[in-house]
Amino acid sequence: MTIVGHLINGEMRTDAARSQDVFNPATGLATKQVALASKETVEEAIAAAQAAFPEWRNTPVGKRAAVMFRFKALLEQNADKICEMIGEEHGKISHDAAGELQRGIENVEYACGVAELLKGEHSKNVGPNIDSWSEFQPLGVVTGITPFNFPAMVPLWMYPMAIACGNTFVLKPSERDPSSTLFIAQLLQEAGLPDGVMNVVNGDKEAVDTLLTDVRVKAVSFVGSTAIAEYIYTTANANGKRCQALGGAKNHAIVMPDADMDNAVNQLLGAAFGSSGERCMALSVAVAVGDQAADALVAKMSAAMQSLKVGAATDSSNDFGPVITRQHQQKVVGYIDSSEKDGATIVVDGRNPQVSGYEEGFFVGATLIDGVTPAMVSYQEEIFGPVLQVVRVNTMDEAMQLINDHEYGNGTCIFTRDGEAARYFSDNIQVGMVGINVPLPVPVSYHSFGGWKRSLFGDLHAYGPDAVRFYTKRKTITQRWPSSGVREGVSFAFPS
Amino acid sequence: MTIVGHLINGEMRTDAARSQDVFNPATGLATKQVALASKETVEEAIAAAQAAFPEWRNTPVGKRAAVMFRFKALLEQNADKICEMIGEEHGKISHDAAGELQRGIENVEYACGVAELLKGEHSKNVGPNIDSWSEFQPLGVVTGITPFNFPAMVPLWMYPMAIACGNTFVLKPSERDPSSTLFIAQLLQEAGLPDGVMNVVNGDKEAVDTLLTDVRVKAVSFVGSTAIAEYIYTTANANGKRCQALGGAKNHAIVMPDADMDNAVNQLLGAAFGSSGERCMALSVAVAVGDQAADALVAKMSAAMQSLKVGAATDSSNDFGPVITRQHQQKVVGYIDSSEKDGATIVVDGRNPQVSGYEEGFFVGATLIDGVTPAMVSYQEEIFGPVLQVVRVNTMDEAMQLINDHEYGNGTCIFTRDGEAARYFSDNIQVGMVGINVPLPVPVSYHSFGGWKRSLFGDLHAYGPDAVRFYTKRKTITQRWPSSGVREGVSFAFPS
């Protein structure tokens, strides 16, 4: 069975001591092994990154950007292969994998413009003949720890900009679907990156803890669940590292009475069930304002859901695929059960999807639950599956209060035609990414991604302009030259 | 005896339970008492700030800036009184206090420009008819915890910008010299700030820990020693707060053989002994490259030091005053003793200064120590007194290695005429604030202040542009309007 290993100092490596299964979630079968790096292996990667830093840091910024331009081209040339790899291990359908990859490539494109982004601020004559300016210098060795749900995109949020800024990198991707991530890192190597600048180690907690405590690692970017995010953040900070840790979400859409309901339903369909709902920006709660809106929403949504097709990644006509593991499948089903037990109505039930030929796959069908209330556990927690919950409220303020009271604050959306409602919502909602008639308000690559409340730990958001600040530290230089130098010397030395 | 109390919700308050002495360090006598806020008192301040937040946040940015313009005027009108207050409790001479206040006022001026600084980024057509923009929204209640050595300036690094950004504030200043800080806060109130937006609580660890753990406090700015900074940072982060914590320093100046030596000595004199060396940017180590430069430096410096005058703040002809407490005086003297014991040469000895009429004052005279080596404890630690240590090295690289190996990385400087030496130094030195022939490279108010290594914990520096980012959180809004609104409706409704 193939073993997915590591990339250290420009070389492909496997760490023989420990490994674990990688599954095809559509078949339920283990198809590969992934090596789990020991502390020593991780330290080798860190050492390689440390050794590569001084020269890479001094490489002119244009040459660093040139590697990103080539990397982008290679990603595009290898897109089909990458999407296939994602499909095999994650289970997402090719159109969805292609979307993920495209978003990732856009982060590489943004890193191509690093020369503009790294500009410091120059002030002339802050005092008599004194100038002052800032430089944004790289940190050194930085690391990323990334989740299974976007094996291509989330790592690409991190290392292209980190590396373009002059840092060197050690990536610890998800051990659930490691192949595409590793392959993409090889493409970066192929793009002309010097050995040791980019390293990948597969692994588990041992690898993570090594990265979090090694004094040579200067910064940690993490995306995952809130519990782990908090652990990562606290541990990294206690070890003197800068950290940004993105956690869980429970993203609500308010559906106003004046909304274009057909449009709203159409948008929500993809936002709730796309990628089996395994997205931290998945829209998992629709808050309908008034029963009229709620009834219309539920009726149209349940009708629209009839045409949704769940199945294996190999059939591109499917709308979405399996969830990542057997355990996760059971957890999602458990949340549906719990909703039902708590008094909610299962309008469309995806607990027993029939996927012919894939009876052992980890499938959950699209599920619509009406009458959900804030008191239910299934409302309070992140389900991370193809489940849309409907909550009914009487007023917009009530809807907003619901959102503001929730532990998470990643994304949210309002469906309305009314300018004032939209502005009041976006101003006052305690959520980091807000959509006006846009159910998945993932910022484009030249803005930054980040939730509020317990959806993100740290000062700076992911990718975009904030990433430049995260991966660099400010140095401020103040300069005055003594006045009796060669200039006046010459004046005296050569009288006319 | 006067009790220095608190400012809570627009009212002056004293918390009767506990208090401690405030000394005049020139006479060694306790002259006032400072109230030490209980947990309950601090919570009242937090509650007041919390209550004031919604309205202040919604106050248009221009109106928030208007308060800062008036505050600046009041600070200027009350400058003499403030400087006198500083002199009485901190001991610094009026010209030095005036310098501190001026630097503080410049931070208020920068906050006057907050409307420009808060601008978000707007992108048209990120997709078909989809726009996206960012807003930098205030955090809520934020706090500052500040040291004795700049009772006016360091608080002014923090709350003017925090408040201008729309936050409300609770300040916990130093209990050693609380009067000027409290008075300045009253001036802000007088400038038209609504009650509760700015609050001051005097106190000790009880107050600090209340601020660090209260869930309503969203961010902490701290300046003090590294040990406390690290505690503050870790505790604040573990309690879900954003934090920047500035700690200790050991600032080196490299004196190159081509330096303008008279200029260097003249500059170092103020940088080493000004404010009795109780500055985190004090230049406390001169690293001379080559014995020729070292001998010249020591000779000229010891000569120049003869004219330095130490004494009470009431005599403005003095160059610097006492240190802050009896204990600190003894600690500084202890470092001089230790240098001597470790084999260094005490070239000018300030251990027994004669200050006529102030025999009980906490004075230490200007001290020059030659032959200091990295192995000495007095080199490794921050002395925070009027002591300049000279280290002799053979090459510039050796000098830089010394600096890069030190635990701290706040400020540093090089004296040279050579463009290449200056550029190599500023590029490669592991220090956050770098001077070229500028021994105190404190950034002006429109740049940001921050050290590297264990001199600062956090991603963002103090004041300047970074303060705007520290005191706000990014919200990204993505907007698309459904197409069949009133516009097309009208087209069909009123055919010509």
Next chain:
Amino acid sequence: MTIVGHLINGEMRTDAARSQDVFNPATGLATKQVALASKETVEEAIAAAQAAFPEWRNTPVGKRAAVMFRFKALLEQNADKICEMIGEEHGKISHDAAGELQRGIENVEYACGVAELLKGEHSKNVGPNIDSWSEFQPLGVVTGITPFNFPAMVPLWMYPMAIACGNTFVLKPSERDPSSTLFIAQLLQEAGLPDGVMNVVNGDKEAVDTLLTDVRVKAVSFVGSTAIAEYIYTTANANGKRCQALGGAKNHAIVMPDADMDNAVNQLLGAAFGSSGERCMALSVAVAVGDQAADALVAKMSAAMQSLKVGAATDSSNDFGPVITRQHQQKVVGYIDSSEKDGATIVVDGRNPQVSGYEEGFFVGATLIDGVTPAMVSYQEEIFGPVLQVVRVNTMDEAMQLINDHEYGNGTCIFTRDGEAARYFSDNIQVGMVGINVPLPVPVSYHSFGGWKRSLFGDLHAYGPDAVRFYTKRKTITQRWPSSGVREGVSFAFPS
């Protein structure tokens, strides 16, 4: 009779050769004389500005900003006096004059933040050990030529930022109402500006042409009518000067069927008749979409207009005052006559206002004209009086076409609740300043003011960020230091 003169090199001057009357437009009587500067006088002002330039340019930016802070304070202290001066010569009521002055002061406030705004861009390592940065250096002597309608505000758009950037200035204000402008310039002098940095010359075409052709003048800012703006722009450019010239306007508001009609009428009332319509941002055409909206608009507007009160500036209960001259009064009345003759309906007729006690004043009452069409001369030209024209169309696209076809493109507005209509409008309308339910979309001081089409000649808008670029020129410096300097020299010279 008082003669209003010039401010040259810090001294008040009158130029005896020629002068002309200054009227009180409420009484119709000449109350003062204004000196008209000869070519020689203007050249003296230019020479003074030229002489003051080198030192002012080298004054640290913080010291330049300090003058602006003091200037702001003096403007606020003298606000009543300034408003009275404006009222006497321009005729606008005190609340209106106060509004003008406040807008002007906000430009001074923005100039207080010049240190931030002048920051250049610094790039490290554009090549191996090569750095590059930009500086925005002042131009030298620059000039402003300003109109009668905002004697305080429009000059304050220009010289505070020009001077804060390090330029020196010669202002040629309107000779119709010169007193407040001159007085304000004296306040700037009082604020501590060195002699010669700010100069004012009153005058006519002789003064203007001298400024436009003198080789020492580097830039011209102009606000006035389009015909003159074009002359100024072409002449200045042909004489090697940078120029921005703002001209006329015809600002339309689209009133959509879904508009909040009471709000729209209330807003339009001030926007159409405030300051007698003598504003380049006056809203002079309401385009109603559909007859239903049009009928409601005309009915509510004509009702609301009954309460409008026209009269002298001395009575602050008046809504607006006279127009500037007898000739202009007749011109405005002529446009009303012409509308009527062309078939429009004069719904409310202001041609014979009764202002008791001011029978000789230059008054025109608020006038509402319905049924205006694009073919009418009164529609095609700028009336610049208290006249609101109503055009009726069937669709929003028709309304927009009307606006896009007009020669001018200064300001415009839409009244709607619909997000999509607003966004379509702001995206596609060929106008520089767009309001959504804001009839006078004058940008705040930290944005920039400028129309499109024949409302502005030049690349950069007035005040705000664009002013910084207009009043400075970019210098780009690229730096590499030879490698064998003192640094390595030392390495060899002092081997260990």
Next chain:
Amino acid sequence: MTIVGHLINGEMRTDAARSQDVFNPATGLATKQVALASKETVEEAIAAAQAAFPEWRNTPVGKRAAVMFRFKALLEQNADKICEMIGEEHGKISHDAAGELQRGIENVEYACGVAELLKGEHSKNVGPNIDSWSEFQPLGVVTGITPFNFPAMVPLWMYPMAIACGNTFVLKPSERDPSSTLFIAQLLQEAGLPDGVMNVVNGDKEAVDTLLTDVRVKAVSFVGSTAIAEYIYTTANANGKRCQALGGAKNHAIVMPDADMDNAVNQLLGAAFGSSGERCMALSVAVAVGDQAADALVAKMSAAMQSLKVGAATDSSNDFGPVITRQHQQKVVGYIDSSEKDGATIVVDGRNPQVSGYEEGFFVGATLIDGVTPAMVSYQEEIFGPVLQVVRVNTMDEAMQLINDHEYGNGTCIFTRDGEAARYFSDNIQVGMVGINVPLPVPVSYHSFGGWKRSLFGDLHAYGPDAVRFYTKRKTITQRWPSSGVREGVSFAFPS
């Protein structure tokens, strides 16, 4: 004989009416014909651009950038072919052509980052519930008129950014060497640009004047001689167009006594003679401070020049090639004659270079002239050939005065090790692009290119950040929503 034609609306075209010879300057033979567009042909191109504008303007910015990414790749794939085309018609050697192309490609790369560069400024709550933001909208049809000396690079300064910003373009390149320019435009078409967005017309004054006067053209970028630049600028402005026109140069290097002379000579060699000196950034005057520096410079330079090899582009071991035409060759030789006649010393004489096999080529050899003075015509005018003039002065101030007194102010340089001298120079020199030990201080693509004085007409520099401002116009939108919309409506409609 091949006819080089036009690219209009996506099609290759030739305009049969008129044409002229294109020469190979190394052989002196005409090898092709270039079509000269009639007024009608140019108008067709403008019409095509006008028609393509609305859709291209509305294309999301990311899709516009995507074309630039593909364009960059095609330029790199076709680099050899392009360099060969340049060599055949311009005469420059392949390494020089490759350098030109690389610089051009970097401008395409900068345009890839257009999404970041187009961001507007968004201000929340400029008043109560009022927001304001700016958008930078494209102008429409814009044009570029470019010189022979950089047939690839200078057009690439212009249209990639213009097009990325949403404009459509008509390029009128030099008729001397049109092939590479046209071919590159075809590559852009191949990259996926819609028909009509990019158009090329070859031609002469008829084409130029059509572009300058057609009302549909909104902006003109020009690079050429100062006389023509001034004509272009004045004509474009008088026709209501925005314009930036770059003209001639006379770039001086100051050689200080402390300069690293070997380095200076080595640098000057390329800067003076590279591309036969036919660069507006060519370093054509060395100003030596003190006779000692001058003597050393002349001695080392004349020695170094011995190894320079002039010849045809086909031999890549040549250092530089012929000048562009027979007439220009004679003009350059005329300047050398005139220097000699005026009393200067021809130290190295390039008037009769022997280029075996290319006796009819338009060659001039590298020429060094000592003892040049400001009174000489050859000093006052731009030679634009491989000629380096040496002026001797006694002091640095004298050297700077010389530069500041010259009509042109494009580029300049100082050779020194001294920080103070460099800073004094860069601060006070009246030149737009300044080098410190960098003789060709051409800004990198993410800064902007522009001279001062009569080297540039216009407010904004070429390429880099300024290009974004040049190719867009600011629109400022101010928005308030009426308060009684669907939001409150819902509150009342559905009471609990």
